[in-house]
Amino acid sequence: MFSKAYSAVINGINGLIVSVEADVSDGLPLFDMVGLLNSEVKEARERVRIALKNSGYKLPPKRITVNLSPADIRKEGTVFDLPVAIAILTAFGYILEENIKTTLIIGELSLNGRVQKVNGVLPLVYAARQAGFSRCIVPKDNAREGAVVSGIMTYGVSSLKEAVELLNDIDGKQPDIVDVARLFNEPISEHDVDFSEVAGQYTVKRAIEIAVSGMHNILMIGPPGSGKTMLARRIPTIMPELSFEESMEISKIYSIAGLLDNRALITRRPFRSPHHSITCTALVGGGIIPKPGEISLAHLGVLFLDELPEFNKNTIEVLRQPLEEKSVTISRLNATIRYPAGFMLVASMNPCSCGYFPDRNKCNCSIPMVKRYLGKISKPLLDRFDICIEAMQIDYKELQKKSKNETSKVIRERIYRARQMQTERYRNQDIWFNSQLTPGNIRKYCKLESKEQALLEQAFTRMNLSVRAYHRILMVARTIADLDMSDRITTKHISEAVCYRSIDCKYWGEI
Ligand SMILES: Nc1ncnc2c1ncn2[C@@H]1O[C@H](COP(=O)(O)OP(=O)(O)OP(=O)(O)O)[C@@H](O)[C@H]1O
Ligand SMILES: [Mg+2]
Ligand SMILES: [Zn+2]
Known part of the structure; x- marks a missing residue:
């Protein structure tokens, strides 16, 4: 069983698309992550494992390999927790592969399965739009900054479970919306000094x-x-x-x-x-x-x-x-x-x-x-x-x-x-x-x-x-x-x- 989800990483002030592949096979139970990882992404392995368990997903004992590519870019930060968890759940059949194809996923997981705020959501969503993705799943607390990017739908989620439910019924959910024109044209209240x-x-x-x-x-x-x-x-x-x-x-x-x-x-x-x-x-x-x-x-x-x-x-x-x-x-x-x-x-x-x-x-x-x-x-x-x-x-x-x-x-x-x-x-x-x-x-x-x-x-x-x-x-x-x-x-x-x-x-x- 194999699946592929998408995420992105910050490089300077721009985002680069990263694919997150998960493979599940028979053999000794193991959870491995590969693809030029710094220590933080390695820690992600533990967070994802525990978050999956605490969100109620009982995964059969299998050999799970996750690969982040391209391999030649440094993948820093904690934005990969959620896409890794989603890729694994898709490989196990919890989510239809079809539903994650044009979705970019960003988010850190805490041990209880909640999705935490991350840095850089605006440029990451921007990069997703440039790369032709039709929607993004981001932490709820970052949904507003993602939603200012036009031409792509941004959905804020607060837990892994919510992300899975959303992906299984994406057409039934409304994306987050920010009225950019209003935000921008709001008369700037006069400065308090002159x-x-x-x-x-x-x-x-x-x-x-x-x-x-x-x-x-x-x-x-x-x-x-x-x-x-x-x-x-x-x-x-x-x-x-x-x-x-x-x-x-x-x-x-x-x-x-x-x-x-x-x-x-x-x-x-x-x-x-x-x-x-x-x-x-x-x-x-x-x-x-x-x-x-x-x-x-x-x-x-x-x-x-x-x-x-x-x-x-x-x-x-x-x-x-x-x-x-x-x-x-x-x-x-x-x-x-x-x-x-x-x-x-x-x-x-x-x-x-x-x-x-x-x-x-x-x-x-x-x-x-x-x-x-x-x-x-x-x-x-x-x-x-x-x-x-x-x-x-x-x-x-x-x-x-x-x-x-x-x-x-x-x-x-x-x-x-x-x-x-x-x-x-x-x-x-x-x-x-x-x-x-x-x-x-x-x-x-x-x-x-x-x-x-x-x-x-x-x-x-x-x-x-x-x-x-x-x-x-x-x-x-x-x-x-x-x-x-x-x-x-x-x-x-x-x-x-x-x-x-x-x-x-x-x-x-x-x-
Ligand atoms: N030209 C001015 N018109 C009105 N108030 C002034 C003027 N210059 C100074 N003040 C008053 O003096 C206070 C101190 O000024 P300010 O802190 O800007 O001085 P400064 O040149 O930065 O001094 P320092 O070199 O000590 O940092 C101001 O908060 C303001 O109340
Ligand atoms: Mg001064
Ligand atoms: Zn002097």
């Missing part, structure tokens, strides 16, 4: 507006209490809403990380703000069972590193590669996996350990001390911030001003227009924002006339810029021009972009 609450700080607000428009990385430097954290926390309120495709892409990552909870989709742009004690693995991803890190959870949104020098130096240095590639590659024993990491990096810091340098009325730090503090941020990492801006302490008068500050909504509308300019320009290309331009693209899309050329050349020599910094000035100038709705990059745009480079020269260049 840019209008921040008094003054016009230059920082302007720099943030530019950064969000082109998804440029931004570093804010300034004394304690100047509002850096407050400003950063308000960045999500000016980001454009997610498109459905973006939402799917982010939701897949959250599904794999097990962070989708009961939300079927992530419909808001991520804002991740990890504490400075975070480990390297938690930041960039990885681990024994690989999981996306904070940089992938911030994909298409913001990664905010508050108090940047407090982070372990080696930890933040690891960001250099993903910042460049917009994805992260994790090497494993016999495979590499890639997670998307197209985030906007926002960081804040004080210029010295007391926080008040160069204000000598308040700061007594010696120059070597300041140097050591600033030295925690390496030059190559610093180069990756397209925009560096000083947040000054605001004075009492500014705080008392009666005039109304601009709301997030007004800023968001301008950003939306600048994004439109970019979408139009890069149509049919794999580029969405100016910050994604490659050197070749920069030559094409950031053309300068002679006056602008001369200005930039002057800055390049005077500020002793790296080639990377030079390119980044051009990208920021492109975004500033887009906010101005101007196709041409003018000297005004170049000058402003150069300003955002001169602040890091002021601190890191001077000492």
